[in-house]
Amino acid sequence: MWWLKDVWVIDPSQKLSAPRDVLVKGGQVLEISSSMTEEEVSVKAQGEAVDTVDGKGKFVFPGLIDVHTHLREPGQEDKEDILSGSRAAVRGGFTTILAMANTQPVIDSRALVEYVRMQGDRAGFAHVHPIGTVTKGMQGTELVEMATMKEGGAVAFSDDGKNIQNAEVMRLALEYAKLTGLLIISHCEDKDLAGEGQMRRGVSSARMGLKGIPASAESVIVARDLMLAEETGGRLHLAHISTTESVDLIRQAKARGVNVTAEVNPHHLIFCDEQLGITDTFLKVNPPLGSRADRESLIEGLRDGTIDMLATDHAPHTQAEKSRPFAEAPFGIASLETALSAVWENLVVPGRISMDRVIEAWSVTPALRFGLQGGSLVAGAPADMVLFDPDFSEVIEPATLVSKARNTPFLNKTLQGFPVMVWVEGRLVQRNRIVL
Amino acid sequence: MKWQRKDILGLEDMSVEDIRHILHTAKVMKEILMRPIKKLPTLKGKSVVNVFYEASTRTRTSFEMAAKVLGADTTSIAIAQSSVSKGESLYDTAKTIQAMRADLVILRHPSSGSAKFLADILDPNVINAGDGQHEHPTQALLDIFTMEEKLGPLDGKNVVIVGDVLHSRVARSNAWGLQKLGVNVTLVGPPTLLPIEMEGLGVKMTHDLNGALPGADVVMALRLQLERQKSGLFPSLREYSQLYGLTTDRLKKTGKESIVLHPGPMNRGVEISDDVADGVQALIEKQVTNGVAIRMALIYLLIGGSSNVVA
Numbered sequence: 191m192w193w194l195k196d197v198w199v200i201d202p203s204q205k206l207s208a209p210r211d212v213l214v215k216g217g218q219v220l221e222i223s224s225s226m227t228e229e230e231v232s233v234k235a236q237g238e239a240v241d242t243v244d245g246k247g248k249f250v251f252p253g254l255i256d257v258h259t260h261l262r263e264p265g266q267e268d269k270e271d272i273l274s275g276s277r278a279a280v281r282g283g284f285t286t287i288l289a290m291a292n293t294q295p296v297i298d299s300r301a302l303v304e305y306v307r308m309q310g311d312r313a314g315f316a317h318v319h320p321i322g323t324v325t326k327g328m329q330g331t332e333l334v335e336m337a338t339m340k341e342g343g344a345v346a347f348s349d350d351g352k353n354i355q356n357a358e359v360m361r362l363a364l365e366y367a368k369l370t371g372l373l374i375i376s377h378c379e380d381k382d383l384a385g386e387g388q389m390r391r392g393v394s395s396a397r398m399g400l401k402g403i404p405a406s407a408e409s410v411i412v413a414r415d416l417m418l419a420e421e422t423g424g425r426l427h428l429a430h431i432s433t434t435e436s437v438d439l440i441r442q443a444k445a446r447g448v449n450v451t452a453e454v455n456p457h458h459l460i461f462c463d464e465q466l467g468i469t470d471t472f473l474k475v476n477p478p479l480g481s482r483a484d485r486e487s488l489i490e491g492l493r494d495g496t497i498d499m500l501a502t503d504h505a506p507h508t509q510a511e512k513s514r515p516f517a518e519a520p521f522g523i524a525s526l527e528t529a530l531s532a533v534w535e536n537l538v539v540p541g542r543i544s545m546d547r548v549i550e551a552w553s554v555t556p557a558l559r560f561g562l563q564g565g566s567l568v569a570g571a572p573a574d575m576v577l578f579d580p581d582f583s584e585v586i587e588p589a590t591l592v593s594k595a596r597n598t599p600f601l602n603k604t605l606q607g608f609p610v611m612v613w614v615e616g617r618l619v620q621r622n623r624i625v626l
Numbered sequence: 627m628k629w630q631r632k633d634i635l636g637l638e639d640m641s642v643e644d645i646r647h648i649l650h651t652a653k654v655m656k657e658i659l660m661r662p663i664k665k666l667p668t669l670k671g672k673s674v675v676n677v678f679y680e681a682s683t684r685t686r687t688s689f690e691m692a693a694k695v696l697g698a699d700t701t702s703i704a705i706a707q708s709s710v711s712k713g714e715s716l717y718d719t720a721k722t723i724q725a726m727r728a729d730l731v732i733l734r735h736p737s738s739g740s741a742k743f744l745a746d747i748l749d750p751n752v753i754n755a756g757d758g759q760h761e762h763p764t765q766a767l768l769d770i771f772t773m774e775e776k777l778g779p780l781d782g783k784n785v786v787i788v789g790d791v792l793h794s795r796v797a798r799s800n801a802w803g804l805q806k807l808g809v810n811v812t813l814v815g816p817p818t819l820l821p822i823e824m825e826g827l828g829v830k831m832t833h834d835l836n837g838a839l840p841g842a843d844v845v846m847a848l849r850l851q852l853e854r855q856k857s858g859l860f861p862s863l864r865e866y867s868q869l870y871g872l873t874t875d876r877l878k879k880t881g882k883e884s885i886v887l888h889p890g891p892m893n894r895g896v897e898i899s900d901d902v903a904d905g906v907q908a909l910i911e912k913q914v915t916n917g918v919a920i921r922m923a924l925i926y927l928l929i930g931g932s933s934n935v936v937a
Contacts, residue, residue, distance in 0.1 A: 393826030397638075399738040399759030399795060402823070468739030468760065469746060513717050515737035517758065 191215040191235045192616070194577065196225065197245020201252060202550035203566035212250055214573040217616035221569055243611065245577065251549045252565050253285025253316075253574035253612065254530065255556040257375075258350070258429055258453060258501035260522070261287075261318070263309060264302075265294025270506035270524075270594050272309040272318060278504075278526040278593035279316035280619045283609035285574035286317040286557075286564050287504075287526075291328070292351035298323040298334045300342035307343040315619055317574075319345040319562065324363045324374060330354050333366055340370040345560055348375035350429055353411055355381055360415060364424025373427040373451075373560065378411035378436070379477065388517050390463040390478040398468045400516060403478050409435035416443040419450055427559070428452040430503050432477040434487035441496040451559050453501040454488050456529045460536045461485075461599065471512045472599050475505070476521035489542055492551060498559065500552040502529045506595030524595035528586055530578075532600060534607035577611035584608055584623060592625055629927045633745040633752040636761035637803040645767070645803060648923050652771055655926065656919035659695060669698035672929050675728040676702040677719070678755070679735040684890060684914065685755050685764070689732050692921035698729075698929075720744050729929045733757070738795075751928040753921075759793050764924065765889050766799030768917040770807065772909050773844055775916070776885050781808035786838050788814040788870055789848030789897055790859075791824060796889045797848055801827045812838045815870065818859045835870050839879040846887040847872050847897045863896050873899045877907065885909050 192214040199210040199222055206222070213220040213234060220234065231240055261275035270278075272289070279287045289306050291297035297306060303320045310318025322344035326332045328351070336347060347367060354360045354376070363374050384407040389395050391402025412428060416439055419426035431437065431452045440452050455475075463479045473479060480488075491497040505522025512519050525532075530552075537543045557565025564574045583606035588596050612620035619626055631644065658664060674693040678686050686702060693700045705719070714722075716735070723731055730751045733741050738758030745752040756762040774780055785804055791797045791813045804811045811829040813820055820831055832838050839845065850866065860866045872886060886898075886908040894900050902908060 391823065393823050396792070396821070396823040397798075397826045399757075399761070399793075399798060401759075469743050510715065510717075513715075515716060515735065515740040515743050515758075517737040517739075518716075 191238045191240050193231050193240050193242045194245045194250055197248055197250045199250050200546055200549045201567045202546055202554045204568055207546050214616050217573055219567050219569055219571050219573050249578040251576055252553045252567050253576050254283050254552045255286040255564055256284045256502050257288045257556045259287045259504040261289045268508055273313040274594045276313045276315040276318055277625045280612045281592050281625050282527040283530045283576045284316055285614050286562055288319050288321050290350045291321050291323040296323050296328045298326050300338045303339050303342035303344045321346045321348050324349045328352055330356055330359055333363055336367055336370050346373045346375050350377040353377055353379040357414055361418045364418055364422040373425045375427045375429050376415045377429050378408045380407045380410050383407035390480050392463055394463045405433040408433050408477055412436040412439050416448055420448045426450045430455050430477055432458045432480050434484050437487045437491040437496055451498040453499040454492055454497045455503045456533050457523050458488055460532055471516055471519035472597050474519055474521055475523050493543055498555050502526055506593055507597045512597045524593055524597045527591055527593055528598055528600045531605040531607050535605055573613050573616040575613045576609045579610040580607045582608040582610055634763055634924050635741045635745060635754045637763050637766055637799045642806045648767055649771055651923035652919045655922035659919050664695050667697045669696040672698040672729045674698045674700045674730045675723050676732045679705050682734055688917045689921050692918050693925055696922055696926055720748055724748050724750055753924055756795055759795050761799045762795040763799050764921055765796050766803045768913055768920040769800055769887055770803055771916045771920055772913050777843055783843040784810045784841050785844040786812045786814055786842040787846045788835055790819045790850050791815045792819045794848050801829050814838050816860055840881055842880040842884050844885050850893055850897050867896050871897055872902045874901050
């Protein structure tokens with residue numbers, strides 16, 4: 191049994207943000223209450239040994255749930271695999287991760303869904319849930335067997351990495367997915383507007399002579415998909431929102447009652463295009479970093495609930511791939527191990543957003559919207575749980591990263607505020623930054 | 627002054643002092659270049675490697691001649707760039723050249739930022755001979771040299787650069803360099819080739835060539851890449867030429883004996899008419915000669931060490 195003493199509990203699922211004692215037993219949260227005595231605890235342990243953790247000055251919250259990770263398995267295990275990715279997850283405070291379907295082959299059949307799920311179970315760190323594609327081969331034309339794939343364990347459908355260019359296919363997907371009750375996750379990017387663009391179109395792209403991706407490449411598809419969700423009554427989730435116009439469109443759609451949620455990636459809340467240097471391939475990401483104004487809109491959207499969730503879009507790549515001229519390097523930032531710290535240091539500490547809201551958006555809401563276990567520390571809930579030390583600082587170094595990838599803008603930089611203990615169903619899987 | 631720079635990557639981050647020092651050095655180099663016997667022992671035993679990932683006759687030849695006049699050994703590697711995913715990466719190619727003990731690497735590459743990428747990983751000096759749509763510093767320096775040679779000090783002069791500014795590394799390097807020297811630069815082109823975000827270069831912009839010409843001391847026409855029409859960036863060569871082509875009549879609008887520059891190769895009858903290209907105001911061949919002098923100056927400054935051609 192675990193006894194976390196005098197720890198600040200953040201659990202938005204029960205509107206709790208206060209110092210408490212937490213007991214974990216048999217893989218579940220046993221009790222959260224104001225301070226307990228040793229006698230009381232030993233009675234509750236019923237003979238079981240008690241591991242006591244002094245939680246003073248630390249936070250405990252439900253394990254983060256990341257609805258957008260690229261684990262690259264099957265097919266691109268040089269970048270990452272399910273084992274290394276799920277180890278990186280628990281090192282970063284994530285107890286549940288959703289694996290995107292754009293692997294090689296893409297996850298467009300029940301057999302492949304089962305494979306991803308099985309590999310996640312074998313790895314035995316974070317819970318790994320497969321996202322299936324929306325269309326066969328991610329070709330954007332024929333729908334996958336959604337009902338069958340749901341039986342195999344798919345928790346959502348997405349052609350992420352590619353936009354579904356054909357609006358009728360998107361409309362049909364929103365309709366057909368009703369059979370499953372699962373979400374269609376849209377990667378909003380108009381292929382023609384994005385073209386061969388390398389970064390957000392603007393003064394910086396023009397100055398550096400890098401081909402630009404206009405903000406409209408995202409927002410025109412956001413507008414389209416919101417209209418389709420409204421018309422069909424389908425369930426829509428919008429991945430990695432990055433522009434002011436998209437935030438405005440989502441806010442308006444929600445006011446009309448459209449069944450939509452949206453996520454934002456930490457890097458879009460922290461960086462903007464003007465910070466990008468011409469060789470900074472570790473900041474090359476899709477959707478690209480936006481303007482300073484976009485960043486403000488995204489933070490505001492996350493604060494007011496227009497944007498429902500945080501998600502990493504963990505996109506591991508090899509060093510060789512990122513060690514290329516900007517236009518030739520792949521898009522993506524590996525972030526499972528740094529995302530929470532980066533958000534803490536860059537947004538929570540300066541007072542831009544509360545830690546309570548961060549936990550709500552990165553744990554409670556994803557669990558509810560995607561229908562997943564976790565997101566709550568109520569008594570009886572599985573103890574997917576994180577102990578966070580705001581004073582713990584660490585240099586982000588290749589030697590300590592457990593992800594195969596190092597394509598993070600924080601490489602060789604110091605971050606402060608880290609998960610120092612992580613439990614999955616009551617089992618300790620990370621202690622003092624070491625994955626057990 | 628003492629030369630400090632390891633690499634020549636662009637004019638955006640180059641100081642006015644460095645630009646003046648290069649121009650001054652190039653003057654001496656031009657005198658050497660104009661001699662009947664143009665060969666110096668200055669860089670004997672130094673090796674200069676041209677790495678060209680894009681077809682280029684004039685720039686590559688210009689660098690080769692410059693290095694040879696100074697006595698260096700030159701090697702040129704032309705790498706067909708059919709697909710970036712095929713073959714050896716730029717990183718590995720660069721490391722290989724370094725291992726062969728090259729002293730100076732000159733890179734032409736279709737990706738913006740490739741020269742800085744190379745400079746960051748290599749010990750040898752690097753000169754950017756054009757990186758994507760980013761910068762082409764030696765071209766801008768030779769343009770500036772040519773302008774000064776004809777007009778004297780450029781402070782307060784008016785330079786109009788017309789054409790496909792968006793995709794032009796020549797325009798970017800010139801805009802940075804000329805501004806630093808106090809020149810009033812105006813960029814001209816259709817909105818699709820001169821979009822609003824180009825305002826970040828900090829110079830005047832207009833879509834109306836006729837309105838920009840009065841008072842111009844220099845008019846520089848950029849090469850129009852004809853395949854841009856297929857991407858829908860302009861509707862036809864005919865309309866482009868009507869709006870932005872340099873003709874004798876149009877050139878009169880400057881109200882001055884303006885000079886005309888073009889980085890070459892020219893599309894005659896598109897961005898520049900025959901009579902302008904071959905007319906007395908065009909200094910296009912002088913640009914080519916000066917290009918060798920500028921490149922001699924840069925090669926000398928980077929790898930000339932303690933030798934003192936420029937006493």
